Amino acid sequence: MRAVVHNGIGVFAPQGFLDGNAANACLTLDDIHATINLKADMILVSLKKVVFFNRNGLDAFVKMLNKVRAKNHITVGFCDYDNKKYDAIMNFYKGEMSFSLFKTQNIAALFSASFKNQSKTLLVYCDDKSQRASIAIELHDNGHNPVIAQSLEEFKEKSSNPGSYDSIIDNTYLGQMGQNIASRVTGNAIIYTVSSFLDTEISDTFNIAYHNNSLNVGFKLFIFDAYKVISMNIHALNFFSKLASTAAEYNATICFAGLSFEKTPEAFKETMEDAGIMFFEQMDDILQDKELLKELGGSSSVGSKNKRVINKTLVTELPRFIDATISTIEMMTNSKAVKETAQINEIIIPQIEGKIASSVGFYGAIDGMVILVFPVEIAKKACELLIGEKTEDMELILDSLSELVNIVGGKIKMLLADENISVNITLPRTYSDLNDLLDMTDGRKGAQINLAFDNDHFSFFLTR
Amino acid sequence: MITKEKIDNYIEKIPPSPKALKETLTLLNNGELVKAAKVAQTDLALSAYLKSIVNRPIYGFKNSVSDISQIFGILGVTGSQQAVYNYMMSLLSPNQWKLFGLNKSSFHTLQDALVIKWQMILNHLKIESKDLQNAITLLPASIIVSEALFCEHIKDVNLLRSAKALDYNTILMRLCKVDLFDICEQISLKWEMPNEVAKVVQAASGVKPSEDAQMNTLGKWMHLLLFYELSQPMFIEAGLNDFIDFQIDYIEDIYEEFSTLMEVA
Numbered sequence: 001m002r003a004v005v006h007n008g009i010g011v012f013a014p015q016g017f018l019d020g021n022a023a024n025a026c027l028t029l030d031d032i033h034a035t036i037n038l039k040a041d042m043i044l045v046s047l048k049k050v051v052f053f054n055r056n057g058l059d060a061f062v063k064m065l066n067k068v069r070a071k072n073h074i075t076v077g078f079c080d081y082d083n084k085k086y087d088a089i090m091n092f093y094k095g096e097m098s099f100s101l102f103k104t105q106n107i108a109a110l111f112s113a114s115f116k117n118q119s120k121t122l123l124v125y126c127d128d129k130s131q132r133a134s135i136a137i138e139l140h141d142n143g144h145n146p147v148i149a150q151s152l153e154e155f156k157e158k159s160s161n162p163g164s165y166d167s168i169i170d171n172t173y174l175g176q177m178g179q180n181i182a183s184r185v186t187g188n189a190i191i192y193t194v195s196s197f198l199d200t201e202i203s204d205t206f207n208i209a210y211h212n213n214s215l216n217v218g219f220k221l222f223i224f225d226a227y228k229v230i231s232m233n234i235h236a237l238n239f240f241s242k243l244a245s246t247a248a249e250y251n252a253t254i255c256f257a258g259l260s261f262e263k264t265p266e267a268f269k270e271t272m273e274d275a276g277i278m279f280f281e282q283m284d285d286i287l288q289d290k291e292l293l294k295e296l297g298g299s300s301s302v303g304s305k306n307k308r309v310i311n312k313t314l315v316t317e318l319p320r321f322i323d324a325t326i327s328t329i330e331m332m333t334n335s336k337a338v339k340e341t342a343q344i345n346e347i348i349i350p351q352i353e354g355k356i357a358s359s360v361g362f363y364g365a366i367d368g369m370v371i372l373v374f375p376v377e378i379a380k381k382a383c384e385l386l387i388g389e390k391t392e393d394m395e396l397i398l399d400s401l402s403e404l405v406n407i408v409g410g411k412i413k414m415l416l417a418d419e420n421i422s423v424n425i426t427l428p429r430t431y432s433d434l435n436d437l438l439d440m441t442d443g444r445k446g447a448q449i450n451l452a453f454d455n456d457h458f459s460f461f462l463t464r
Numbered sequence: 465m466i467t468k469e470k471i472d473n474y475i476e477k478i479p480p481s482p483k484a485l486k487e488t489l490t491l492l493n494n495g496e497l498v499k500a501a502k503v504a505q506t507d508l509a510l511s512a513y514l515k516s517i518v519n520r521p522i523y524g525f526k527n528s529v530s531d532i533s534q535i536f537g538i539l540g541v542t543g544s545q546q547a548v549y550n551y552m553m554s555l556l557s558p559n560q561w562k563l564f565g566l567n568k569s570s571f572h573t574l575q576d577a578l579v580i581k582w583q584m585i586l587n588h589l590k591i592e593s594k595d596l597q598n599a600i601t602l603l604p605a606s607i608i609v610s611e612a613l614f615c616e617h618i619k620d621v622n623l624l625r626s627a628k629a630l631d632y633n634t635i636l637m638r639l640c641k642v643d644l645f646d647i648c649e650q651i652s653l654k655w656e657m658p659n660e661v662a663k664v665v666q667a668a669s670g671v672k673p674s675e676d677a678q679m680n681t682l683g684k685w686m687h688l689l690l691f692y693e694l695s696q697p698m699f700i701e702a703g704l705n706d707f708i709d710f711q712i713d714y715i716e717d718i719y720e721e722f723s724t725l726m727e728v729a
Contacts, residue, residue: 001705052728
């Protein structure tokens with residue numbers, strides 16, 4: 001059994017009766033190895049479709065979760081349970097729980113390092129005082145507004161008016177949380193939250209793959225929310241200096257907001273400034289200053305100055321990229337594709353209205369980026385298989401589109417592996433406004449193939 | 465990937481039940497075990513199948529049984545009918561499973577386990593209808609159909625399922641507006657199985673509750689029984705645990721009774 005990863009959260013979903021034998025059959029050594037290698041911020045086991053479990057059944061998963069946690073420093077646990085299942089787990093593991101419990105996957109997402117939606121107003125209750133405080137602190141650190149109910153009576157009273165809260169968080173338990181640095185996207189800036197003492201561990205807890213992916217797909221402004229940093233040592237200084245050098249290659253900027261130098265040598269600030277890092281007292285000094293934001297690249301995903309051209313290797317593999325794309329879209333739409341035109345040039349999109357796009361990068365033996373431009377109608381059709389119904393909800397369509405592009409990326413990886421070319425794929429990015437895409441690809445030459453699916457036109461663009 | 469035409473082709477290619485089997489079933493239905501045994505003997509493959517199943521450990525006979533009339537006598541009318549239906553189902557199953565890690569022996573193990581436990585359930589519910597007893601034999605057709613339709617698309621399906629937790633039934637429904645249990649119903653029609661058989665199996669999909677209260681209750685028991693069996697390590701390892709979605713809310717009201725009956729610890 002494998003975990004399905006969505007928005008950085010990997011979820012196992014066993015079904016039926018979960019005793020020791022069943023759970024051990026669910027997890028082969030290969031499955032455990034694959035889970036350890038997943039690029040996820042959180043690994044959970046959903047109990048939604050488990051009608052019966054016992055301690056032995058959970059133990060097999062707990063062992064796997066502990067291995068993943070020890071190796072990747074991420075949050076692990078169970079989710080999607082009712083009160084009865086929650087009580088059973090608490091009874092099984094009284095006082096020895098290193099994993100977390102989240103009532104639903106949506107609640108788990110609020111604690112995830114790469115959450116999308118911030119500033120949620122959340123009602124929090126737990127009869128254990130320290131848990132209550134931990135939950136509230138963790139949510140606050142992730143950019144939410146937790147409202148704590150101090151007693152069961154208060155919780156009942158407040159939860160009787162559910163419209164006042166985006167979510168109600170009870171029957172949730174935080175075990176050892178992931179040490180990954182929380183990241184969130186505000187417009188075209190990425191904000192990382194760091195706290196406490198910054199030392200050599202930062203290189204383990206910072207998701208460098210996510211950061212590099214963000215650079216690759218055109219993010220220009222990275223802000224470290226450092227209000228809660230007490231101090232940093234030379235290892236952290238070196239880490240940030242290196243990060244700044246990499247960012248410079250992409251013409252990106254790294255800023256710190258709220259970092260105090262009371263317990264950190266002032267000389268560190270000079271070194272970091274020399275590396276190109278900027279310092280601001282308040283986050284709003286950056287985010288509310290539109291001119292500054294524009295100057296730093298946080299108002300749009302402007303094109304990289306590091307424009308590389310499509311090379312012979314990529315052109316040689318072009319048929320595989322196209323096959324992967326066509327077969328995936330054909331599978332998703334159950335329709336046949338017809339190739340129309342092909343050209344090597346900058347991307348040309350004759351009419352940008354009514355179109356959306358998604359991109360996925362790949363790196364390894366070869367590197368580059370695949371961009372797919374869809375008329376909204378094809379995107380809707382292609383995503384119908386994933387969503388299960390026709391929808392006009394653009395957020396849902398874009399979300400499913402990124403899953404679709406992820407599948408295309410997976411297929412590309414598979415086809416290239418058949419040729420002994422090993423690549424990894426980055427997280428997909430979607431564009432609801434094609435001007436952002438055109439900004440990002442400005443000056444980049446690549447191979448563009450225009451295709452028709454049942455007379456709907458669709459473009460594939462491969463670049464570096 | 466899979467189109468409605470492909471499904472229609474698949475159904476088209478399902479052979480009707482052979483004459484000897486049809487006659488055997490009719491005679492069994494009339495309670496004429498000896499005559500049915502004589503007809504069954506004329507189909508050598510059926511005879512061999514019957515001999516093989518009745519001597520499996522699950523039936524617990526001390527001595528080997530090889531005479532068909534003796535086998536029908538041991539199994540009784542309903543048991544014999546179920547055995548013949550299971551044989552028909554095994555004719556549909558592939559020689560080599562690709563999508564699921566099954567083989568002839570493990571598929572028969574699943575069929576046997578379902579039949580025996582379904583009988584326990586019907587005894588518990590005090591239901592004696594032969595047609596409803598035979599309904600369980602159609603349920604594994606959903607697995608055979610999944611194998612047949614998806615085995616040529618394993619890589620694509622795996623990629624799709626790595627991005628979204630979709631079961632085969634949902635994928636088929638979303639692609640072709642027909643699900644595995646609709647195809648099972650088509651098979652039952654082709655094999656002239658009683659209407660109740662398809663009705664219970666449709667309800668056992670967990671996503672199409674029956675308007676008939678009794679059929680719906682039986683659908684719940686069958687759905688839960690299927691997942692009880694698919695939670696056995698052998699079938700989890702075969703990749704069957706999530707071939708369809710387990711509808712936990714659907715079976716909620718019968719779970720306690722089921723767990724007592726099956727002695728779930």
